[in-house]
Every structure is written in structure tokens, then in C-alpha cells.
Amino acid sequence: MYRNFCKTILFTGLALFSLSVYSQTDDIYGKARLLNQKDTGYRGIWYNIGGAGPGRTVTSEYRYKYSGGLGTYPANHYPFSVYAKKVDKTFFCYGGTDDSGKTLLHMVSWFDHKTGQVPRPTIVLDKATGDAHDNPVMQIDKDGYIWIFSTSHGTGRPSFIHRSKLPYDISEFERIAATKIVNGKKVPLDNFSYLQMYYSEECGFTGLFTHYENVGGRVIAWMTSKDGIDWSEWKDISLLHKGQYQTSGNKGKTIGTSFNYHPDRKVRGGLDFRTNLYYLQTKDFGKTWQTVDGSPIELPLKEVANKALVHDYDSEERNVYICDVNFNKKDNPVILYVTTKGPMPGPEDGPRSWHTAYWNGQSWEINAFTPAGSAYDMGSIYIEKDGSWKVIAPTQMGPQPYNPGGEMEMWISKNNGESWTKVKQLTGGSEFNHTYARRAVNMHPGFYAFWADGHGRQPSKSRFYFSDSKGNVFMLPENMTGDFAKPELYLKKE
Template sequence: MRKTGRLLWPLALMLGPAAWAQEAPTQTQPAAGTQPASPTDRWPGKPNPDAPPQTCERLNGYHGIWYSNQPTNDEYRYKYSGGLGTYCAHHIPMAHYAPEADKTFFVYGGMPEDGHLSDEKRTLLICVSYYDHKTGLVPRPSLLMNKKTSDAHDNPVLMLDREGYIYVFVSAHGTARPAYVFKSAKPYDIDTFRMVWETNFSYPQPWYIEGRGFLFLHTRYDAGRKLHFMTSRDGLDWSEPQPLAGIERGHYQVSARFGGKVGTAFNYHPQEGGLNARTNLYYIETPDLGHTWQTAAGEPVVVPLTSVDNTALVRDYASARQLVYLDDLTFDSRGFPVIVYVVSRGWEPGPRNNWRKVYTARWTGNEWQISGLLLADNNYDTGCLHVEGKSAWRLIAPTIVGRNHPPQSPQPYNPGGEMMMWTSGDLGRTWVSQWLTRDSLYNHGYARRPEYAHQDFYAFWTDGHGRQPSESRLYFTTQEGRVYRLPTQMSEDFARPELMPFFPRSAPANPNQ
């Protein structure tokens, strides 16, 4: 980190909100012997559009957070774990190409360079940066705040408005910690930000619709994980949260926009089993910033959805006792949704639940067409889908080549593995594979698609050891499949990402071999 004679913003955040904001301080953990305030007592606070701009400290390299969840007491160690700086699929979007600036802006969950060495040193750093397509360089990442947790569920997302202001939504995980909304002080600039709102939300998914404003899909913890949405004309003055879906114990969702439309696909968590029994696939969309909702066929839907059987149901997986893990949602050239998800027999890692299959659900204009060909060795082998033209698809994900081949992952059966690029010219019926990484030390995972993706920054992700704390590096790929690694050490203000080995396209996929 560069030394300076002034109090830098992240240092002020470490000292507490009172050190830099005109609001009462919020304690992440209650003092010993006291009862914590209820979330409704502490959040949501009122947005503060007049918050003073604060200069971000610049870090000397790119380091992603390492995180683990739910020990399994077996060789796989955790339900999921690894380098999770771009976690999770339900945080959307994490990158955004701005043609006016010719830059791809992105956020990620970082950690100190030595954060993998001990639990005490591991803390989540909310980082913002960009890739300059004119120069091919990246700056030192801006440190927006220290979240004072090692939980990757608190990772950020971002959205740009039509003037180029960057809004960063920093998640909470449940109600134990606050969430934040930041706005850049200048368009297309990551030097200074205003903290315009301290509140509470989880799994943030903000969308800006030209001429209308923001639709903010998110989760609120109220007897489960219930889906909600809010709207705002300017990203500062927000409506009250409106419930979207609350079936039994809740949902996970993925969403996307197409023109003025926003769609969301989600599973549900049964009363028995909860999130580890997540199942079924649903889809609804709104053409008018949440005023009305409808199915892909245009049939009106009354929200919130509260029953398992409803018109939004795409496919019933509960009756077959199959689990549904959502990866991505995008639209084709006609504005029809395409959903990517993994179907599994159980929540536990390891071969006992193999093989997991990667499915796509595509709305044809008349019906949902569902196909599954690619395989995965972990429920959290998360990737992203690009739809190119009328029938060409490009999936970037850490999937495997075939069921009779051992997993190619550095840490098999843990999240991620070697990153692959799969291309299809027939709407996902057949695929051709291309290795993006090979012979890696760590698993690569959580490939994320930028909004308005540029061909030179088509997806980005992190790596990390699947079973024990490790360093975690950030990568991005071009549309062609050339992979770059972001610098972990920077002696200057800007640096050129490192080009990794290139692997040409290989044979068509056959999961039975």
C-alpha cells in the first residue's frame, strides 16, 4: 500500500463509520454482556446523498478472498471453499463494460496479501478496479472498505447509470452486519466514492434501466431467504422493499436485463431441508421496473409468490428429489431467457453425488426447451453463458470433459477446477471444448460475465486451493480464449496483466466417454 500523509478512507472505515460519516456508528458485533439491537432498529437507515466524497486507498496488487462454508469432516473439508473473490452466482453483476470510457469496471472480494496465512489476517476487502481496453493496463485496485469479516457472502456488485456514475452495492450475509451502497464522486472514476446508504440486504442484483432508473433485486432474511425488490430514479432515493417470492424457507435467484425488461430465475428451499434441499426452477420477468410481473409467455403473475405450484414453474425437480444450483441467466437476440443451472442428487461434495449435470432452460417463444449435456464434479462449479447471434452459445465454466475420465481439477470434487470454454452452434445441443487453464496449482471457479461484455474481457474469475487457505489470484479471458492473470505485485500505478498459455479448441464433448 502506498504511504500518505493523510487519513485514507479504508483506515477510517477500520476505525468505524463515526470516523468518516455523519451518522451514528454501527457495531458489527455487540459488546460482551449486551443484547444486540434488532436489524429493524439499526437498518435500514436513510440514504445520505450529501455524504462527503472520500479518497480510496490504492492496493499494490490483486488478491482475492479465500473462504470456506460448512465443514464436512471428510477429505473434501467443506461444503464449498476456495478462492471466492467473484463469489457468488447470486451477486450480479460484478463487472460492467462502459463503451464511453472503453473500460471494463469490476469489483471483487479481496484480502490482504498475507490473509491466507491465518484467520486473524484474513479479512474481506471490498475492491474496485477496471481494465483499460485502449492501453491494455489495469490500475492499482481501489480499496473501498474493509468489511471486517472473512465471509465472501459480503462480496460487492456494481452498476453504472447513463452518466457513468459507478454504484457499488456491498452485501451483508443475513442481519448480523450492515450492507452499503456507494456512489463514485465522478463518472467512470474509482478514486473517490460517497457512502450514500448504510442498510441491510443480501445477494444484491441491481439493474439500471435507461430513462427509468434502478430495479434492485435482493434477498432479505425473514424466516428464511425471501426475495424482494426496490426501485429508485437516481440510486439515492429508494422505495420500500417489496416482496417478490417467499415459498417456504426462501430462494436463491439469478437475474438479467434485456432492454427495459428484467428477468429472474430462482429455486426454492423446502421447509424440510432448507437451502441444502434447494430444488425446482422458476422464472418471472418485469417490463416496467417491478410494477407488473409475468411469466416468459406473458401470463400475469401476482407477487409475492408463496406456493410451490404456480405459473412461474419452469421444471419440477422436487418430485425426483433433485437439487437445483443456479449459475446464470441471460437473453437471446429476441429477448427470450436462457437459464444455466446444475442438477445434483445431494448437497455433499464428492463422488457420491456424481455426476452433476449442467442444464440449460431456453424459452423458445412457445415452451421451455431443457437440455443437459455437460458434466460437473461439484454443485458449485459455477460459470457464465454468452449468447452470440441467433444460435451460437459460449459457456465459460469449470466443467469436466467426460464421465469416464477422472476430474481434471487440481482439487477434485471441490468447487471449480480447470476453467473451460464450451462453444455451441446449435443452441446448446452439442458442444466443442477448449481449455482455458491447464495443469493449475489451484482450482479456478466462479467465472462471471460482465454486463455489456467486451470481447477482450469476456469473463473473469479467481483461483484458490479447494481444501485449505491459500493465496487467490484473479484472471480474465478474451472471447477467443486467451487468459490473463492480474498482477499480485505492482511497483507502479499501472501494470499489464500477464498472458497465460493458450490452448486451442479441441474435440466435441461426449459426456459418456
């Protein structure tokens, strides 16, 4: 009888323990779900934002402020792909979706440079939203573990960190119970937005991100962690008016961030009239910060006119949309960005232009190089071994003109952005606009740019592409019958 009683108590205890674990997990994930399932192909999220602030509803044929296949969106998320030399694979993540296209799935996969194949991608997480602002980013640590950082658009949904159970393996991920320091105490790290994550064997992780506050709006900040589990106190970079967006880049121990600001005023105010171009850098993974000329600077910034200012676009009534930051051989930064008159699609808020801002060691050199069709056109800038610059971006109008994206093209400059030559059109005669071409970390020439497509004016399917350094384009398989497949060589239509 005693033995049966003990068995009953043990069974009840285990049941209660299991229920407790499930409840805790359920509370942590909310409506989201950790899945660790294989998908049957590569399908991207389609997403849109309808209006451009109060009283600026889009009523024209362009339909949305921005829209399309946004599986590698936004410019403030990085990286989506990392090359691992030890296994000769480029690992990549993206915002996927199910057959209905109604939920955002956090996906991870790899491209094997030896075999030229990809596996069926892994669905790590159902984020339980259709918002592409929640797209994941990734990193790989010194031991080969793959980290997936699941961001959130604002504070209404939780954020997560997951790590692969095995090095260089995407079959299963587990949640990291990460913490941050608040008032000297450890608390859960369960919300972050617009994340750019960098990794160093010596210093660990450095994350640049945004947190939402009643005062300051979208506040740009940074945090660090040696192991990805215990994170530092959040430290703000800037507190200007109603908020800011930052986009950054990394070379060696240097992380450079470029940002705009959202004016607090009735006319040309708020995030839809983001303006000015700023730049700051750290050469020790966030321990100290400085201006581009190496001068120390006190953070957070609190004045619009400050030492980080690259160019005053506010006085010119121009919006600034930052795409990418990279560095030349001398570690001098190059910023790629688009300027417009305002946020509305179509010719209304044109003309728009692609620009580079380059620090030559003494001053900033700013050059425009080609027109842009949308404020939300986005591409990446590459600094080659011979010192030349390349840009891969949707610089040609696509099948849905003036909506984000278009046809992808490759440009080259051999004089630090003073002049540019279009060297190759990567896509042509497309059904949908191609959007958000992203550059990999530790880039392999066989996986040079990664992007998605999608209809610019109505919900549609979205497919994924990558190009090599020569501009050859490959499409990832939408549907797979086996465990592995070779991406299809894309042939543009004339």
C-alpha cells in the same frame, strides 16, 4: 475577553460537531471502515463453508461443503464488471483481502482496452468480515458515476452504497445515505443480501435481492430507485417454505429471474436441498411481473406448484444450483444451472450435471450437456450475435477434484443447447481450482469472463483472471511496483 470567549465557544462547537460526525459515521459503519486507499496488487478472498446442515459435517478428504478463491462469488451477486464505451474501459469490483487474508476488502479497478493496462486497485471498504457472501457488486449510471453496493450475509452486519466522487474515476468513493419506504415513511436502507443490480437511463436502478425473515427465511424481493438514493418499498417475489435463491439477467427493459425453493420438511429439507426451477420476468424494470409467456401473475408466489415453475426437480430428488440467465435475439430466456443429488462434496452426492433451460416461445427445452464435479461449480452463458450460445465454466476437474471449480473451458452450441462442442480449454495444469466465471454488463470482447482461483481444500492465496471472447486468458498482477501494469498472458500447462 468577549472575542476570546467566542473563539472558545466556536472551537468547542466545532470539536463537538466533528465528534458528532465521527460518532455518526462510526455507528453507521460499525466495525467496517471506508478506506479509499490504493492497494499494491490484486489479491482475492479465500472462503469456505464447512458443513452441509445439521449432522452433515464433511469428514472426507474434500474437507468443506464448498471453498476456494471466491472473490467473484456467489452466483446470486451481479454484476462484478461493467464496460463503459465512453472511456473504453471495463470497470470491475471483487472481494479482495489484505496480506493476512483475514478480512474482506471491497475492491474496484478497471481495464483500459486502449492501453491494455490496469491501475493499482482501490480499496473502497474494509467489510470487517471474512465472509465472501458480503462481496460487492457494481453499476455505472448515465453520468459515468461508479456505484459500489456492499452486501451482507444476513442481518448481523450493515450493508452500504458508495458512489465515486468523479465520473469514471476510482480514486475516491463516498457513502450514499440511501433510504427505503416502510409503512409510507423513509428509513435507512442499511441491509440487503444476494444483490443483483440493473440500471436504465430511463428508469434508474432495479435491484433484486434477499431479505431474512423469521417467517419465510431467505425471502427474494425487488426494489427500485430513480437516483440510487431514495429507494422504493421492498416488494416480495415469492414466499415459498423456508426461502429461495434467485439468479437473474437483463436485456433491454427485460429482467428475468430464475429461482429455486428450500423445502420446509425434515427429509431433504432446507437450503441444502434447494430444488425446483422457476422463472419470472418484468419488461418494465419491476413495475409489473409476468410469466415467461407474458401472462400476468400475482406476487408474491405462495404455492410450490405455480405458473412460474419451469421443471419439477423436487419429485426427482434433485438439487438445483442456478448459475446465470441470458436472452436470445427474440428476448427468450436461457437459464444455466447445475443439478445434484445433494450438497455433499465428492462422488457421494453425484452424479452432477450442467443444464440449460430454454424458452422456445411455446415451451421450455431442457438439456444436459456435461457432468459437473461440484454443486458449487459456476459459469456464465453468452448469446453471440450469430445466435450461437457459449458457456465459460470450470467444466473439467481441477487439481482439487470434486471441490468447487476446476479448469475453465469454453463450450459452444449452435442449436439452442441441444448439443455442445468444447471449443477451447482456457486453463490447464493449474495449481488451484478456478471458480465463478462472471459475465460483464455491456460486455467488451476483450473482457469476456472474470474469475478467481484458490485451493479447494485449504486456505491459500487467490489470484484473478479474465479472458477475451477468443479464450485468451490474462492474469491480473498480484504485486505492482508502479501505478499501472499490463496483465500477464496466461499460458496453460499441458
